[in-house]
Structure formats: C-alpha cells, structure tokens
Amino acid sequence: MATALADVIAALKKESEVTVLSALIEVQEQLHYLPPESIPAVAELTGLSVNDVYTVATFYTHFRFSPPGEHVVEACWGPSCHLRGASEVMAAIEKAVGATFDSDTPDGKFTLRRLSCAGACGHGPVVVLDHKMRGNIGPADVTAFVEQARKSGGEHH
Amino acid sequence: MPSTYDELKRRALAEAQVAGLGGRPVITVGMGICGVSAGAREVYAALQDELKKQGVDAVLHPVGCVGFCYAETLVDIARPGQPRISYKNITPERVPELVRDAVTGANLRSDLALGAWGASPSPAIPNIHEFPEWKHQVRIATRNCGVVDPENTLDYIARGGYAALNKALFDMKPDQVIDEVIKSNLRGRGGAAFPTGQKWKFLAGSPGPVKYILCNGEEGDAGAFNDKALLESDPNTVLEGIILAGYATRATKGYIFIRCEHWLPIQRARRAIKQAYDLGILGKNIMGSEFSFDAAVAQTGESYVSGEETALMEAIEGRRAMPRPRPPFPAAVGLWGKPSNINNVKTYSYVPEIVARGGAWYASVGSERSKGTGLVCLSGDIRKPGLYELPFGLPLTAVIRDVGGGCPDGKKVKFLQTGGPLGGFLPASLMEKTPMDFDAMNATGAMFGSGGIIVGSEDACVVDVTRVLTEFNADESCGKCFPCRLGTHHINQIMSRIAEGKGRPQDMQTALGLAPSLAASLCAHGQLATNPIRTAYQYFKDEIEAHIKERRCPAGRCAAMRSHGSGALAGAGNKR
Numbered sequence: 001m002a003t004a005l006a007d008v009i010a011a012l013k014k015e016s017e018v019t020v021l022s023a024l025i026e027v028q029e030q031l032h033y034l035p036p037e038s039i040p041a042v043a044e045l046t047g048l049s050v051n052d053v054y055t056v057a058t059f060y061t062h063f064r065f066s067p068p069g070e071h072v073v074e075a076c077w078g079p080s081c082h083l084r085g086a087s088e089v090m091a092a093i094e095k096a097v098g099a100t101f102d103s104d105t106p107d108g109k110f111t112l113r114r115l116s117c118a119g120a121c122g123h124g125p126v127v128v129l130d131h132k133m134r135g136n137i138g139p140a141d142v143t144a145f146v147e148q149a150r151k152s153g154g155e156h157h
Numbered sequence: 158m159p160s161t162y163d164e165l166k167r168r169a170l171a172e173a174q175v176a177g178l179g180g181r182p183v184i185t186v187g188m189g190i191c192g193v194s195a196g197a198r199e200v201y202a203a204l205q206d207e208l209k210k211q212g213v214d215a216v217l218h219p220v221g222c223v224g225f226c227y228a229e230t231l232v233d234i235a236r237p238g239q240p241r242i243s244y245k246n247i248t249p250e251r252v253p254e255l256v257r258d259a260v261t262g263a264n265l266r267s268d269l270a271l272g273a274w275g276a277s278p279s280p281a282i283p284n285i286h287e288f289p290e291w292k293h294q295v296r297i298a299t300r301n302c303g304v305v306d307p308e309n310t311l312d313y314i315a316r317g318g319y320a321a322l323n324k325a326l327f328d329m330k331p332d333q334v335i336d337e338v339i340k341s342n343l344r345g346r347g348g349a350a351f352p353t354g355q356k357w358k359f360l361a362g363s364p365g366p367v368k369y370i371l372c373n374g375e376e377g378d379a380g381a382f383n384d385k386a387l388l389e390s391d392p393n394t395v396l397e398g399i400i401l402a403g404y405a406t407r408a409t410k411g412y413i414f415i416r417c418e419h420w421l422p423i424q425r426a427r428r429a430i431k432q433a434y435d436l437g438i439l440g441k442n443i444m445g446s447e448f449s450f451d452a453a454v455a456q457t458g459e460s461y462v463s464g465e466e467t468a469l470m471e472a473i474e475g476r477r478a479m480p481r482p483r484p485p486f487p488a489a490v491g492l493w494g495k496p497s498n499i500n501n502v503k504t505y506s507y508v509p510e511i512v513a514r515g516g517a518w519y520a521s522v523g524s525e526r527s528k529g530t531g532l533v534c535l536s537g538d539i540r541k542p543g544l545y546e547l548p549f550g551l552p553l554t555a556v557i558r559d560v561g562g563g564c565p566d567g568k569k570v571k572f573l574q575t576g577g578p579l580g581g582f583l584p585a586s587l588m589e590k591t592p593m594d595f596d597a598m599n600a601t602g603a604m605f606g607s608g609g610i611i612v613g614s615e616d617a618c619v620v621d622v623t624r625v626l627t628e629f630n631a632d633e634s635c636g637k638c639f640p641c642r643l644g645t646h647h648i649n650q651i652m653s654r655i656a657e658g659k660g661r662p663q664d665m666q667t668a669l670g671l672a673p674s675l676a677a678s679l680c681a682h683g684q685l686a687t688n689p690i691r692t693a694y695q696y697f698k699d700e701i702e703a704h705i706k707e708r709r710c711p712a713g714r715c716a717a718m719r720s721h722g723s724g725a726l727a728g729a730g731n732k733r
Binding site: 020023078082118120124126134136 | 190193194419459478536613629632635
C-alpha cells in the first residue's frame with residue numbers, strides 16, 4: 001500500500017529542519033515520483049511559492065513528475081563503465097525493452113535511466129536493476145533480466 | 158552526564174571480548190557498494206542460514222571495503238589465534254563448503270583464498286602483506302576499512318577510535334589542534350588541494366556563536382568512489398574528523414552532505430551519528446567536556462555542481478545547486494549566512510590520526526609538497542581495480558603496474574584519465590616520469606583531483622572517452638553562468654561530431670578557443686571545462702586528426718565509424 005502524500009507531509013512537519021529540497025527528496029522517496037499536488041503542499045510546508053518549489057524540482061535529474069515503470073533499469077554511462085563496454089550494455093537494454101534512455105515504455109512496464117556514476121567503478125559496467133546494483137554486467141545479463149521482469153510483477157507498487 | 162572516554166573504551170573492549178576474542182571464529186563480509194554490487198547481500202544471507210544449518214558457532218558481521226574491488230565479494234574468516242584469511246569472489250553457492258571447511262578449520266581451502274593477513278598458516282595461502290597492492294600502501298584514512306564494523310561505533314572505539322577527540326578535548330586548546338593540522342601540511346582532498354589548516358584558521362577567526370562544519374561527500378566525479386567508500390566502511394573516522402574540526406574552530410554543528418541516491422553511505426553516516434549521540438560523543442558536553450557539537454546528514458539531488466562549496470550550501474538550504482559569487486568566502490558568510498568551513502570527506506578522515514600522532518608524523522609521509530597519502534581509485538582497463546591508499550611521491554608507473562597490475566591481457570597502457578571529468582589525460586609516456594603528486598600531475602595538465610584514475614589501454618580511443626567526458630560536463634552544467642551553459646554544450650557538440658566522423662578541420666581550435674570565455678564562469682565547472690579536450694589534443698593530436706581528416710577511428714571504438722549500435726550516447730541534455 002503506497003503512502004499517501006498527506007502522511008509524508010505530516011511526517012515532514014515533525015522534522016526540525018525541512019527545506020524544499022529535503023521535502024521533495026522525501027516525497028519522492030515515499031511515492032516514487034512528485035505528484036502534481038505535492039508541489040503546492042511543499043510550498044505551503046516551507047512557506048515559499050509554488051515557483052520556488054518547481055524551480056528546485058526541475059533542476060535535479062533525480063525528480064520525476066510521473067510514476068516510474070514497474071521495473072526501473074538504470075545504467076551507468078560514466079567513463080569507467082564506458083571503457084568497459086557500457087554502451088553495448090545500454091544498447092542491449094534499449095533493444096530488449098523497446099525504449100531509449102531516458103524514457104518509460106508506454107505500457108508502464110519499464111523505466112530506463114542513465115546514471116552519471118554509481119560509485120562502483122571497480123566493477124564496470126554497472127547497472128541498477130530495480131534498485132539493486134549489479135556490477136561486471138554484460139549485454140546477455142540485462143537481456144535475461146528484462147525477459148524475467150516482463151513476466152513478473154513490479155517491485156515497488 | 159555523558160560517559161567519559163575511559164568508560165566508553167571499557168565498554169567497547171568488553172563487547173569486543175564477547176564478540177571476537179571469546180574463542181569463536183569471526184566471519185566478516187565486505188559490504189561496501191563494491192561488495193554489494195558483486196552480490197555481498199546474498200552471500201551474507203547465505204552465511205547466516207548456513208551457520209545455523211550446520212550448527213556452527215561463529216560471529217558474523219558486515220565490514221566495508223578493504224579496497225580490493227577485483228576480489229569482491231570478499232569473505233574474511235578469523236579463527237581464534239590465527240591470522241584472518243580473505244576468501245575472494247565468493248558467491249552464495251560457495252558458502253556451504255566455506256562454512257563446512259574453512260570456518261571449522263577442517264580445511265583452509267587455499268583454492269578459494271585470496272590470502273592471509275600475516276604469516277600464513279598454510280604454504281598454499283599467500284601473505285597479503287606481501288602483495289604489491291598492499292605493500293605500497295600506507296593506511297591512514299583507511300586504517301579501519303574492511304576491518305571495523307561500520308554499523309557499530311563501539312567496534313571503532315575498541316580499535317582506538319575517538320581517542321584523538323578525547324585527547325583534543327582535554328589536553329589541547331582549539332588553536333593547538335589547528336597548529337597540528339598546519340604542521341601536517343594536509344591539503345584538501347576534494348580536488349583543489351588548498352591547505353586545510355589555513356582554511357580552519359579562517360573559520361576560527363570568524364565571530365560566533367553559530368558556525369558550521371560542512372563535510373562534502375557529494376562525490377560526483379566519475380571514477381572516484383573514495384568518499385563513499387570511507388562513509389560506508391568507517392563512517393566514524395569521518396565523523397571524528399568533523400567533530401575535531403568543530404572543536405578546533407569553535408563551531409556548533411556539522412553537516413555530512415551526500416547525494417540522495419547513495420543510500421548506503423547515507424544509512425551508515427546516519428547510524429554513526431545516532432550512535433554517537435547515544436554514547437555522548439555528539440550533543441551537549443561531549444565525553445564530559447565543555448564542548449558541545451551537533452551533526453546531521455544533508456542530502457542533495459543528483460547534481461555534479463553541488464560538490465562545489467558554494468553550490469553545496471545552496472543545496473543544503475534547499476535551493477538549486479548553483480554557485481554563489483565569492484567573496485564573501487564561506488568562512489565569513491556561509492551556510493544560512495553563518496561562517497562555515499567546507500572540506501571533503503577524505504580531508505576530515507586524516508584528522509583523527511594527525512591529532513593522535515602529531516602533524517610532524519603525518520608530514521613525514523609523502524612528497525615535498527604533497528604530504529601524506531592519496532586515496533587512489535583505479536578503474537577502467539586495469540587488472541586490479543580498487544581503492545588504494547598510497548603515499549604521495551610514488552611513481553605513477555608503480556601505481557598502475559605494481560598496484561593495479563597493469564592492463565588486462567598484457568595490453569599496453571595508453572593514457573590515464575585523472576581528476577574527474579574536468580581533469581585531463583596523462584599519456585603513458587609521461588607516466589614514466591611523473592610521480593603521484595598534486596603539483597607534478599598539475600604540470601602535465603592532468604590533475605590528481607579527488608583521486609580517480611581511469612586507465613585506458615591501447616584499445617581505448619581518446620576521442621570516444623573525451624566525448625563521454627564532455628557530454629557529462631554539458632549535462633551537468635548548472636546553467637547559472639552562460640559561458641559554461643553554452644560552452645560545455647558547444648564543446649560536446651564538437652566532440653560528438655568528431656566521434657561520428659563529421660569533424661571539420663578547425664573544430665579543435667574552435668573548441669579550445671572557448672577557454673577564455675569559459676574562464677568567466679563562477680566555478681571550476683566552467684573554468685576547467687576545456688581541460689579534457691586540451692590535454693587530449695596536446696598528447697593525442699594524431700588520433701584526433703585521424704578522426705577529422707581521414708574519418709577513421711584508429712582504435713576502432715567510435716560507434717559511428719563502426720555500425721551504429723546505440724542511441725545511448727546520442728543527444729545531450731536532460732531528457733525527462
């Protein structure tokens with residue numbers, strides 16, 4: 001059962017230090033995206049304008065304004081992973097999913113996201129499959145994951 | 158009334174006695190990000206099950222990263238009275254036999270062992286202390302990484318943690334702490350290498366009562382993972398350094414600043430902070446002294462520029478991570494308008510040992526103007542990727558060949574891409590005569606930066622890698638200064654064009670000619686944006702010219718010059 005926005009805001013009211021950014025991070029943490037009504041809610045919470053909140057929400061690539069797909073595939077495209085064959089892995093993911101980075105499939109099954117550096121450079125190429133990091137991954141691994149994900153339900157809905 | 162240090166130490170040793178010295182084997186699993194991405198969680202769960210199933214009585218706890226990424230998932234087994242043995246590349250399938258044979262001592266399984274930490278109990282198991290990737294190291298900031306339980310502050314105390322803080326609080330005046338840091342010649346590890354003690358002096362001289370200590374763990378540099386590794390592996394070393402900085406400058410609160418998706422460092426830093434409050438190491442009258450200090454974790458959204466000190470403050474205040482003009486400098490007007498000191502995670506991590514052993518001791522390690530050690534992250538075309546704490550002054554050839562084991566399959570090294578996406582290329586020819594040193598590396602046009610070294614073998618293409626770097630820089634420009642906002646995209650368009658075989662004769666001159674305009678940017682993101690292309694062109698001119706004049710990629714890497722496989726790297730900017 002997904003948390004409701006009202007609960008997130010109520011919990012944030014109890015925190016000693018809340019900023020627009022920390023509130024938005026918390027909303028997305030709980031709801032996996034920023035629903036339209038979250039923007040005025042955070043504005044009210046922080047005593048700022050809707051504009052002040054939007055400007056932050058649109059700056060950081062972390063935030064999304066629509067629910068993510070059932071399965072989220074994130075691939076690191078940083079130079080270390082790139083040298084180890086990240087672009088071949090990404091091409092395999094795109095082919096298997098039928099969408100390009102960064103986008104969602106129309107059926108809501110997959111979200112593809114580029115990561116600029118996942119921090120496991122010693123294990124490139126790195127992909128994060130449904131929030132689980134996997135290193136030293138090859139095109140075949142992701143194809144297998146995508147096939148399996150197609151058959152199964154979502155991780156976080 | 159908070160516990161005194163002596164009370165804490167007694168309690169920690171009593172618990173350590175119960176955990177490890179009571180005649181039971183101790184099993185640890187490397188659970189930093191590198192371990193986790195190699196499957197450490199599954200290995201840990203399998204160990205829990207298997208110990209129960211086989212009825213083996215042993216202590217099991219997570220550790221962070223010892224730095225040998227190439228050997229993850231690492232499982233260490235220490236049998237009573239024997240040196241610890243590390244087992245490499247362990248998978249859940251291997252766990253039952255590991256418990257049956259190695260934990261019980263029936264068979265030490267030299268076939269699965271990486272090595273022993275000390276004189277080996279078996280001739281078939283080598284001594285890790287003899288490994289070149291260990292022998293070259295001097296472990297100061299990372300002294301506990303891979304050994305201490307990052308989720309248990311008492312374990313840190315049992316190993317001597319917080320003794321330096323106790324010494325400072327009761328035996329040293331704040332200024333004496335700063336003097337030791339000045340004596341140590343510690344230079345900032347975030348990239349700019351500014352003298353740390355001097356920075357602290359600025360803050361010490363600023364009026365209170367409210368002052369902040371900010372710890373920058375944003376770490377957006379592709380190829381660097383040492384901040385995250387420290388926070389995951391030994392968060393208390395970082396925290397102790399922050400509290401010491403707070404005491405030295407009479408500050409009131411510290412913030413550890415971490416990117417929101419890096420959940421493991423966030424979790425472990427938060428846990429360390431909570432335990433520190435519970436133990437009286439944070440809060441009012443720390444360890445019974447007159448000094449009070451608070452600390453918290455602050456998160457940023459994904460943004461490379463939020464690692465810049467003034468942008469970082471904007472982010473903590475909840476806004477877009479865009480740099481502020483300087484002056485005023487943070488030591489005068491910083492977070493929430495209050496005097497603030499900003500250092501990188503690694504910088505603070507050296508402080509406990511500097512206070513414990515003296516600045517002069519620290520300054521005895523390293524080269525003439527780069528003191529101490531650098532935390533080097535090796536990745537890319539290298540046999541032993543990992544995190545190694547190496548003394549400055551070590552020849553780069555030793556770093557790459559001895560420590561990293563050179564390129565896989567005996568390939569030749571072609572370049573080192575150092576200092577992150579705003580750093581440069583250092584060709585193999587210069588590697589021969591350049592030591593690992595801030596100034597010596599700066600002189601080549603590459604920089605040591607925050608310690609990331611990405612190795613490119615003879616199979617790598619400089620244009621291909623440069624294109625990735627320039628795309629990253631264009632993507633990550635915060636947009637505040639238009640020379641950077643436009644210039645980084647312009648450079649990326651040119652590099653993409655060259656990589657796609659559509660380069661024009663004057664392209665490189667055009668791109669490099671943007672440097673004076675880019676210099677007008679508020680922060681290094683714009684100011685250094687031509688670094689990668691400048692060094693690429695300086696050292697690999699022929700290769701770049703081949704792409705432009707002959708429409709040929711000598712290394713055969715550039716996608717467009719093969720059949721075009723991926724849209725992954727086409728197009729720039731943040732698509733939502």
